[in-house]
Amino acid sequence: MFYRFWRAFLVGLAALLFGTEVRGREHLPPTGVYIVAPSHRSTLDIPLAAAVTRRRLRFMAKQEIFNGPVWIWIFHAVGAVPVDRAGTDRAALKAVEGALLEGEPVVIFPEGTRHQGPELGPIASGTAYVALKAGVSVVPVGIGGTGTLVVRRRGVPRLSRVTVVVGPPIVVERVDGAVKRSAITELDATLRVRLQAVFDEAEVRSAQRSAGRRASDQAGEGV
Template sequence: MNLYKFARTIVAIILFPFYRIKVIGKENVPKQGPVIICSNHISNLDPPVVGITSPRDIYFMAKGELFEKPILGKLLLGIHAFPVKRGLSDRNALRKGLKILDNQETLGLFPEGTRSKSGELGKPLAGAGFFALRSQAVIIPCAIIGPYKPFKRLKVVYGSPVDMEHYRQSKASAKEAADGIMEEISKLIETHQK
């Protein structure tokens, strides 16, 4: 068993009962081919929660500073995280993300770029739109509906694929594409919040 599968199993054993995680729409995630899962971001636990509820292994970007600590850096690489320099246009991270998709893998993104302290949806950065427009990946919106409170229900909802074709045909900007993806996440939250 590799480190990713091992970590995923351990984290699932802990988090599923602790947050009474309910997963909806997992069948919307394609079994093969490149996929981008785009989720809202309300907690530091979001990456592991998306990781254990997705039917596919996911590669996530993580802030570059975390990789400067030797042991943590190696661990993060082992669980499919890769570094991104925040606040900059990090070409290496963009190339790495596109390579993951070229390899028919799954990329996990939080379009807001940072956690929402209020739990409200923030404005997306252009990154998710960049990957969506520059690849042929299927874009799956994901809503994490909290709060993260012990033994209270936490929902993870995977929506239907976002149609990117009209964005490509209208030569939309990466920011416009990211706004469209966020709109789909917002709809999932509205539909499943009750």
Template sequence: MGKFYQFARAIVYCFIKPLFRVEVIGKEHFPMDGAVLLCSNHINNLDPPTIGIVSPRQLRFMAKEELFNIPVFSLIVRALGAFPVKRGFSDREALRTGLKILKEREVLAIFPEGTRSKTGELGKGLAGAGFFALRSDCVVLPCAVVSSYKPFRKTKVIFGPAIDFTSYRNKKISAEEATDKIMTEIRNLLEKYR
């Protein structure tokens, strides 16, 4: 974990943890080494920092390109290891960057839905999650955030058991099918802990 990331994480932790009474479930499922693709539902702009402060390893978030156009904020986001993705079509540069992160045995964190859910319900996942799961030797860590993000109401971050995708790679399933399997695991966590 980089020094700036640790510093920023500690500052954010002091605000988010008590304000939203963050509870972590399943932290023992988080792999402490090797390539990990963390896939979570997305309900609020506070999801990335909330997941980040409770994760035992540094997360490299794929974030919408618009965030990198905001002066000063873009410098902070880049310093924290995030990288931009153009939404709405296949962004080859973002896919290459994501694969490079996994090849370097880091944790790539993505929201397979591609955008925040307006209803709070889990939407359909995009093929990018399946692409990363199938084109690298990572394990997939399903994650669910259950929260209203109202002050002093409990927020839960749940990590499910890591999924080994080796058999799916051998079966040569499609990226869409792989994403569907990931979304099923996230849905199961939401149903269990809501």
């Protein structure tokens, strides 16, 4: 119940402020579980990742944000799993595997933390490891427009238009036993290419929509 409220409020707020557009929802598997693997430029990417489906999602989140009893309660209520980025954090990976086995899709940001610029940051191995152990598809999701949420025109701040692009899933076969480093490296490379493609598409679309809004504003000022 709390997740539904949280999602409805934050996704709705993002849509109101940034005109969120989601493209490619048809690529999400209609049934079963999968990993949503979004690009990461802003904290706003968290509710934007939730915008791709009404299903309850579980999020892997850095342990640092679990600070204080109130925040701990909130993040656990929305299904977040704390991750220690300094180590392998096998307990967190086990928790994510458990969520998948319980039938809940999981959100993992492959870059591990926020990055800026047109190129993705290094891909951490956690996404590939979990996908291979659980045998679930990885759905790349590009989020465009969150790198610079506020732009200025003639000194007046304008909010950018945000576009989310869902790419075709990467089908992953389950690995029984130990996962070889070569398998992780191969899946990381595939994910990087596919995620970069949808991120580029999302950035272009976001820029086009933001430019269209500015042109509309200028036309209105000229009337």
